[in-house]
Amino acid sequence: MKIVKWVSFVLAMFSFLVDESFASYTPPDNYLIACGSSQNITFQGRTFVPDSQHSSLVLETGNSIVAANSSSRVPFPIYQSARIFTEKASYNFEIQQQGRHWVRLYFFPVKNPSHDLTSASLTVVTDEFVLLNNFTFKNYNGSYMFKEYAINVTSDTLTLTLIPSNGSVVFVNGIEVVSMPNDLFIDQALALIPSEPFSGLSVLAFETVYRLNMGGPLLNAQNDTLGRTWENDLKYLHVNSSVLNVSVSPSTIKYPAGVSPETAPNWVYATAETMGDANVAQNSFNVTWVFPVDPNFSYLIRAHFCDIMSISLNSLVFDMFVNSDIALRSLDLSSITGNLAVPYYRDFVSNASTDSNTLSVSVGPDSVADITNATMNGLEIMKISNSLKSLDGLSSVESLLPSSSSKANKIGIIVGSSVGAVAAIALVGLCYYCCIVRRQSKSPQQGHSWLPLPLYGNSQTLTKSTLSQKSGTASCISIASTNLGRFFSFQEILDATNKFDEKLLLGVGGFGRVYKGTLEDGTNVAVKRGNPRSEQGIAEFRTEIDMLSKLRHRHLVSLIGYCDERSEMILVYEYMANGPLRSHLYGADLPPLSWKQRLEICIGAARGLHYLHTGAAQSIIHRDVKTTNILLDDNFVAKVADFGLSKTGPALDQTHVSTAVKGSFGYLDPEYFRRQQLTDKSDVYSFGVVLMEVLCTRPALNPVLPREQVNIAEWAMTWQKKGMLDQIMDQNLVGKVSPASLKKFGETAEKCLAEHGVDRPSMGDVLWNLEYALQLQETSSALTEPQDNSTNHITGIQLTTLEPFDNSVSMIDGSNSVTDDDAEDAATSAVFSQLVNPRGR
CATH class of the missing domain: 1.10.510.10 (Transferase(Phosphotransferase) domain 1)
Known part of the structure; x- marks a missing residue:
């Protein structure tokens, strides 16, 4: 009976896959590199370019060897060639748009007369994260390996460094560096132990260890707008007979705001595993999937749901568990989405089970609802980088890329010279500061009753930057350890605000008046000038700087700098065009x-x-x-x-x-x-x-x-x-x-x-x-509007794309598994406070 249902399902899938069209997403960065190849290679409907012929790619290495094998034993074209390095080498990718990127690596030990690649030790790092550390094919239960990572790139270049170790060589067959939508991974998820919000995902790296299409066939880059691979879930089910496959035409899937084909393809949401009429003794059982994982890491778990089985609203209520922890209680999909066949997903952070090196995910009927059914459409499990910024072991990038002795000597000379120069500048600055203080003590400013801010006194060293061309005064920046933002001279503030021109007044608050300013480089800012007669004073000024210097979030204002010169208390923020x-x-x-x-x-x-x-x-x-x-x-x-x-x-x-x-x-x-x-x-x-x-x-x-x-x-x-x-x-x-x-x-x-x-x-x-x-x-x-999902589907997909692809998936401790980005958000605009008259405090 199970086989008949599966065959019927595959035929149904084929009937709709050949009629669907590909949803369009054009990544700003799209590097598909065939390492060591002499010609373009077509793989899964995409063209990979030789690493020696890409105009925006720089390969830095002292020595490399090209290996090639066109034998029928090579599984796929991308694995037919490799570039072998006998010493440390780097691929430098120019990045057009910063943000989350897929980094995908292909490895296959091509036969080579000079080196036995099966014993090669593979270590790969980016600028910040360790991706692989001393991996070897010797104990690997697979002929080749594919790895997928999600890295947040925050500069104009991404460097992938390959490091041989133990006198061995390092090699790579293919590399992908591809942009992904910025909202694909948000900054927050729900941590399950204890149950509380988990923030800060935007600064972490992920490695895809499992990505499942529940109840559906394998999907690869030809079927996914972001080039991902989704494998069938059957081999991870704890009890195979506990589920029933359900499928609908993907044209019935109605994507809501915030969910798109980039979240998951519509044929992931168009197939599901359900309890159905499962052959088990109890009707209130859970459907459980079990995954071997590395217990030394935490995992981001994304569960995809879509009610494609109900015929009416509010007729499906169920629970979801990760290990033995409740993740979702009384989930009523149609109540949340307002309709049937509407995709929905949730993110969680969890660890391996405490009594085994596995992670389990279960769905089952709600204990208080008179409904004995549950469903799941897709599941993604991604390893989260640890405190050392590693996804493989306990080594950091710094420990894997030690400086050479000659380089260390040069750095020592440079550092010594810099320290001497800074000390001299600091001495001059201290003398200048003493003169200014003495002058101010003799000629106090009229109308200002505040004392200079003591926060930035003897414990802090300031370094000079370039002189202002307009004012001739030096801008100062706090040393990195204080991280308090830029110090503006009072003259720079006067220039930016046209001497506090009332035409530039934005508003008045409890602390003082707020003006629009323009820096020398044309940047608009909001300048909040404290009023000495305000009920707020040095404590609030210090708190504002201290708090904002430590906080960075897309939905918090971002402090640019401050000025406490001439007994002034001035805060400078980025300008917020639409105000309060x-x-x-x-x-x-x-x-x-x-x-x-x-x-x-x-x-x-x-x-x-x-x-x-x-x-x-x-x-x-x-x-x-x-x-x-x-x-x-x-x-x-x-x-x-x-x-x-x-x-x-x-x-x-x-x-x-x-x-x-x-x-x-x-x-x-x-x-x-x-x-x-x-x-x-x-x-x-x-x-x-x-x-x-x-x-x-x-x-x-x-x-x-x-x-x-x-x-x-x-x-x-x-x-x-x-x-x-x-x-x-x-x-x-x-x-x-x-x-x-x-x-x-x-x-x-x-x-x-x-x-x-x-x-x-x-x-x-x-x-x-x-x-x-x-x-x-x-x-x-x-x-109330007509639905048009015609752009969400792929057309012309052949049945051959659904054939088993088990050997292409990666391994976790010898077990087959598929592997593979604000700032939420870097802080963008930010601003002043209290722009309208009510004082309130």
Whole structure:
């Protein structure tokens, strides 16, 4: 019976594969290199170019040998040639667009009269990461090996260095360096031990160890827009008879926003394994896949789902486990996606099972739902680089690429000379500084009551950079160990702001006035100049610099530098073209934001706050979350600003931070106000006020309104509890908001505004609910528009592409397995804070 079902499935797959078209994604960087070959090679529908003929590729080596073998025993054309190195060698790739790239390596020990490649020791590193370390084919249960990595390239070049060891040689048959969409891998996932958000994936490297097409045939580069390989899951099933294959035509797959054929091909979502009428004694069993893994690493697990088996909504609810840990509880796909046959995926971080060198993934029926079924469409398991930036062993790039003795001597001379020069400059600078201090002590500045910032005094050395052509003054940059950003001279600030021209005034906040400035290189910046008569002073100034110098995230402002010359306190940020969120809600004559824009802005701000609470070594509480501190760049990407009142969160053995109450009235957590006990849930309350402000487009406090309407949190909650939030929302949104999206948004805000912090969700949960509200809105909009997935499919695929490809997959400890990118995000724009008049603090 099982064989009949499988044959029927393959025939069905063939019938739709030959009719589908290839979804287009054009990678900016697309290196397909046949190493040692003298001619182009076609492999899996792609053309590989010889490494000696590529114009944007530089091969650096003292000696190399070309090996070739056209024997029928060579499995595929890419393995017919190899380049052998007897000493360290490098391939330097010019990178057109920074970001995540696939790095794929092909190895096959081609017969060569001079060297036995089966005993060659292979070590491969990039600029930052160790990919392979002392690998040899001697104990490898396979004829050839394919490796796939995901590397975040942050410079204009990528260097792959191959290192022979133990008097051996090193070789490679083929190399791919190919761009991938920046949003394919986001910065966050859910860690399972313990269950909490995991941030920082953007700075890590991955190695693909398994990629499965559940219930479907093998797919290779001809069937995947990103050139990935998906193998069938059958050999990893714990009990083969526990599943039933399900398949539909891929044309029925409806990609929502945020999911595309680059996430996974539609024929991955068009096939699935389900419990079905499985031949087992219990109906409440789990379908389990088991994978051998290296227990010394953590793994990124991406599970792909698509309800292609149900005939009605809300008829499939199930759980997912990784090892024995719950990953997803009561997953109702149609409730999340709003429809059937809509792809959905989730990312998790986990380790191997504690009692074996395996990692298991299971799906099974929800224990409280009267539904005995579960499904999965695809699964990706990727090894995560360790603290040494290695994906193979405990060696770092630095330990594998030691400097030669002559090079070390040269470096020693250069370092010694540099230290001497720096010392001399520092001495001159110290004398100059003493003169300035003495001069200032004799002629104090009028109108400035602040003392110079003590943070950057005796403990820090500053080095000179080039002289300003306009001002003739030196710009200084803090030494790397302090990492506090650029030091601007006061003259540079005057030049940038045209002597604080009032025409360049952007706004006024609790700290001082904010001006638009232009640096000498044409870069627009926001310059926040402290007011000596402000209630905020040196403590807030120091906190702002200290916090932002340690934080980098796409949804947090990015500090460029500061100036504390002439008793000034000035902060310089990158310019945010669209200013504060508040000005787009009310108080300014700007076009109203759409509901989707508002949700995306709230999601961005929530991501920034979530990073503060969980992404740093110790949590950070913002303490002044409000619409004037959420700023928008030219693409309306939201960034959280103004860290002058921020506090480090409680230690592990504490529940709160006891501190004086600071913040803005209308946004203050009532529990914090009463008890002076600050937690990250205080930010959650303030963010709940922001959500209601976004929906209703009115201030948090408006004393001219009737008493029951003065406080937006109290007023909006009375309508939310009646289920009538639509009666008070912005009139520009009437008729344009999905009821389901509004309901989820209101429920999220209500939870944020709970009286007691323990009853409020974490920012991670808030973020998840807002993304859900956005998905509900987009799904509702999509249902009113005709679907066209014609660009998502490949046409003309021959049956031969579905033939077994088991020998091409890589090995994990001798077991066959398929192997293979913000900054989330590097920080981009960032800015000033409090650009409108309310002081609030």
